[in-house]
Amino acid sequence: MSDGREEREEQEQRRKWEKEKKDRDDDLDRDWERDGERERRDSRAVEVEALDAAVRAQSGQRTRRSFLVAAAAAAGGYGFYRWLDRSPMNMRLQEPLRHMLRVNAKVSRAIFDERGLAPTYPVAKSMELRTNGNYGLKMDLVPESYRLQMVGVENAGRLPQYVDDVTAWEYQYRVKQEAGPVEHDTKVRPKSEDSAGKADPNGDAGAGLGPMMKGGPASTMVGGRAKGGDQKAPSELSAAMEKMKRRPRGQEEAGMSRSTLMPGTPGLLLKMDEVTSLPHHELVTEFKCIEGWSQVVHWGGYRLADLIAKFPPAKKADGSLPKYVYMETPDGDYYCGFSLQACMHPQSLLATEMGGRPLAQWHGAPMRLHMPIKYGYKQIKRIGLIAYTDRLPDDYWTKLGYDWYAGL
Amino acid sequence: MPEKPKDKEESSESGKPVPEAEGISETLPARMDGAEAQASADEPVVAAVSPDLGQPTTSVPTTPAVRVVSEIDEPAVATIRLEKKHPLAIRWMHWVNFPVLFTMIWSGLLIYWNDSDNAYQHPHAVYRVGVGSLTLVRLFPPWFWKLINAPYRVTEGLGYHFFFMWVFAINGILYVSYLLISGEWRVLVPERRSFLDAIQVTLVDLHLRKGLPPQKKYNGAQKIAYTSVVLMGLGSLVTGLSIYKPTQVHWITTLLGGYEMARWEHFWLTMGFCAFFVVHVGQVILAGWNNFRSMVSGYEIVPATKASLEEERRVG
Numbered sequence: 113m114s115d116g117r118e119e120r121e122e123q124e125q126r127r128k129w130e131k132e133k134k135d136r137d138d139d140l141d142r143d144w145e146r147d148g149e150r151e152r153r154d155s156r157a158v159e160v161e162a163l164d165a166a167v168r169a170q171s172g173q174r175t176r177r178s179f180l181v182a183a184a185a186a187a188g189g190y191g192f193y194r195w196l197d198r199s200p201m202n203m204r205l206q207e208p209l210r211h212m213l214r215v216n217a218k219v220s221r222a223i224f225d226e227r228g229l230a231p232t233y234p235v236a237k238s239m240e241l242r243t244n245g246n247y248g249l250k251m252d253l254v255p256e257s258y259r260l261q262m263v264g265v266e267n268a269g270r271l272p273q274y275v276d277d278v279t280a281w282e283y284q285y286r287v288k289q290e291a292g293p294v295e296h297d298t299k300v301r302p303k304s305e306d307s308a309g310k311a312d313p314n315g316d317a318g319a320g321l322g323p324m325m326k327g328g329p330a331s332t333m334v335g336g337r338a339k340g341g342d343q344k345a346p347s348e349l350s351a352a353m354e355k356m357k358r359r360p361r362g363q364e365e366a367g368m369s370r371s372t373l374m375p376g377t378p379g380l381l382l383k384m385d386e387v388t389s390l391p392h393h394e395l396v397t398e399f400k401c402i403e404g405w406s407q408v409v410h411w412g413g414y415r416l417a418d419l420i421a422k423f424p425p426a427k428k429a430d431g432s433l434p435k436y437v438y439m440e441t442p443d444g445d446y447y448c449g450f451s452l453q454a455c456m457h458p459q460s461l462l463a464t465e466m467g468g469r470p471l472a473q474w475h476g477a478p479m480r481l482h483m484p485i486k487y488g489y490k491q492i493k494r495i496g497l498i499a500y501t502d503r504l505p506d507d508y509w510t511k512l513g514y515d516w517y518a519g520l
Numbered sequence: 521m522p523e524k525p526k527d528k529e530e531s532s533e534s535g536k537p538v539p540e541a542e543g544i545s546e547t548l549p550a551r552m553d554g555a556e557a558q559a560s561a562d563e564p565v566v567a568a569v570s571p572d573l574g575q576p577t578t579s580v581p582t583t584p585a586v587r588v589v590s591e592i593d594e595p596a597v598a599t600i601r602l603e604k605k606h607p608l609a610i611r612w613m614h615w616v617n618f619p620v621l622f623t624m625i626w627s628g629l630l631i632y633w634n635d636s637d638n639a640y641q642h643p644h645a646v647y648r649v650g651v652g653s654l655t656l657v658r659l660f661p662p663w664f665w666k667l668i669n670a671p672y673r674v675t676e677g678l679g680y681h682f683f684f685m686w687v688f689a690i691n692g693i694l695y696v697s698y699l700l701i702s703g704e705w706r707v708l709v710p711e712r713r714s715f716l717d718a719i720q721v722t723l724v725d726l727h728l729r730k731g732l733p734p735q736k737k738y739n740g741a742q743k744i745a746y747t748s749v750v751l752m753g754l755g756s757l758v759t760g761l762s763i764y765k766p767t768q769v770h771w772i773t774t775l776l777g778g779y780e781m782a783r784w785e786h787f788w789l790t791m792g793f794c795a796f797f798v799v800h801v802g803q804v805i806l807a808g809w810n811n812f813r814s815m816v817s818g819y820e821i822v823p824a825t826k827a828s829l830e831e832e833r834r835v836g
Contacts, residue, residue, distance in 0.1 A: 179816060230770060
């Protein structure tokens with residue numbers, strides 16, 4: 113009885129084993145497959161990772177290279193600034209910067225030719241000009257003692273105004289009778305002035321206690337901290353001046369002019385009527401100071417070009433005209449140089465009136481220059497000398513670090 | 521390890537997709553980055569594909585057999601690539617401009633100090649903040665001048681200003697010329713959309729809103745800022761010239777509203793540069809190293825799926 117049953121059971125058992133084995137094999141197969149799958153995906157991730165790393169490495173390489181170049185460029189730039197800043201001084205300005213000012217002047221002349229006319233304004237817009245700078249004006253000039261010295265004039269020797277030595281003329285001065293409306297060159301508020309209603313940016317009622325007011329010499333534009341030493345006049349000139357026992361010339365910060373006349377220089381001595389007989393002109397222009405302010409001013413006077421036409425420069429051996437004009441105050445404390453062309457500009461004016469009134473002493477009476485193609489520091493007050501010259505004339509503010517050209 | 525088909529070996533083996541060959545990066549399927557691949561290795565493959573990568577992968581397999589085939593077809597590619605973001609010329613001109621602009625501002629301050637000298641009598645009429653006769657503040661207060669050591673250095677300021685103005689001008693002219701010739705202007709000049717985008721971007725930056733509008737190389741705010749600063753540079757040159765030669769170019773000076781107005785404009789443009797600088801540096805710091813580095817090395821690491829900038833340069 114049991115044989116058949118046993119056989120059945122045995123068969124069943126075998127089937128079961130086989131099934132289990134098959135299942136196990138299947139499982140193994142599946143496991144194997146899954147492991148393979150995982151392996152593939154893991155390896156793929158690793159591969160992607162490696163590729164990403166390669167990108168990053170490449171970036172790093174580029175970055176290192178670029179930062180090396182950048183560091184070299186930065187060092188070069190720093191070196192350039194350092195070189196610029198430590199270049200030897202030429203009239204209180206680093207030589208490369210001074211050189212660039214000359215290049216700029218050349219470019220300006222080439223492009224604009226200094227022939228542009230400054231815009232003019234209605235008289236109603238004009239105002240009283242600030243007084244700013246009193247070099248050469250510290251004493252009042254006795255009007256009767258005024259003469260305009262002219263040197264280098266054509267055929268001067270044959271003119272009645274000719275003298276053998278223009279420097280021998282003695283100007284007479286007297287103590288200031290009237291201070292200007294604002295004599296604020298010292299940057300200290302005049303005691304007489306009431307500060308009521310005035311802005312008080314320093315919170316010191318304008319007493320000159322603020323940092324802006326302190327520390328500088330009389331000059332607004334150059335202080336003791338300016339780099340480079342004073343410009344010295346040639347020693348033989350100083351010696352000659354000393355021998356003459358006159359008041360030494362060039363008493364302000366920039367010192368004596370190298371272009372001031374040597375004693376014994378022949379030329380013309382003109383009275384004011386030689387100028388006032390020229391055609392009278394009026395001009396309302398904007399006066400611009402390099403300090404940063406500007407004012408519309410009503411000028412009256414005579415064209416410098418007309419005076420030059422009346423007393424033209426002596427031609428050189430080759431028939432050409434001298435290139436420059438030099439002007440200074442009677443005491444030689446303030447002086448300016450110009451190109452002859454700038455002086456021939458139709459708006460270059462020998463101003464004898466300002467705001468419809470005769471020029472005040474503190475504005476440069478009897479005659480000052482107005483030249484709207486130049487900054488204010490070229491518009492010399494109380495002109496004592498006009499000299500034609502072929503050598504670049506000395507210039508007060510140029511010696512203290514400013515541009516000689518100063519063209520607007 | 522899946523085998524790589526020979527024909528594609530070159531592009532993937534090298535591991536550096538050439539930035540110019542935009543076609544390659546566009547045709548390759550998106551891949552998860554390394555970290556995601558590791559974390560999701562046990563998950564079904566479908567889930568392992570990062571869904572936020574935007575570009576749907578066509579090679580997502582459904583059966584192992586298909587998958588193996590597809591992996592053989594598609595070689596492994598990097599998830600990132602180097603994007604040439606800033607051309608060499610732009611980088612040089614950008615970095616040259618940095619010290620030069622600062623030299624111009626510094627030397628300008630040395631010059632400008634002189635206008636505030638003698639302030640009791642003539643307080644700076646031009647450089648003030650105020651309406652009519654009411655003046656809120658005059659620029660600058662004495663402590664500021666002291667801080668930057670400006671007093672009595674006018675000649676130095678003038679010397680530097682009239683030296684570096686050439687570098688500033690030439691660099692600016694070269695920059696604009698390069699933009700025009702290379703087509704780079706297309707990524708810089710704002711479109712109509714940029715103005716709305718700029719508002720959104722600003723709100724996001726101020727944490728008042730979430731979600732930046734889509735952008736290519738620059739967002740709307742950047743386009744406006746970078747174009748404005750170039751125009752400001754032009755403005756500085758023009759106002760500067762009208763102050764430098766107010767008699768010879770008096771027609772420009774007059775157009776600008778006169779000499780004092782031109783000085784006012786020149787001054788406030790400079791203040792604008794300073795404001796730009798502060799925001800610019802702040803944003804660069806926030807944007808991080810990858811972005812900053814690209815202004816030095818030219819290359820930024822971007823997701824491989826990111827569209828190339830070349831097309832924007834070409835067609836905008």
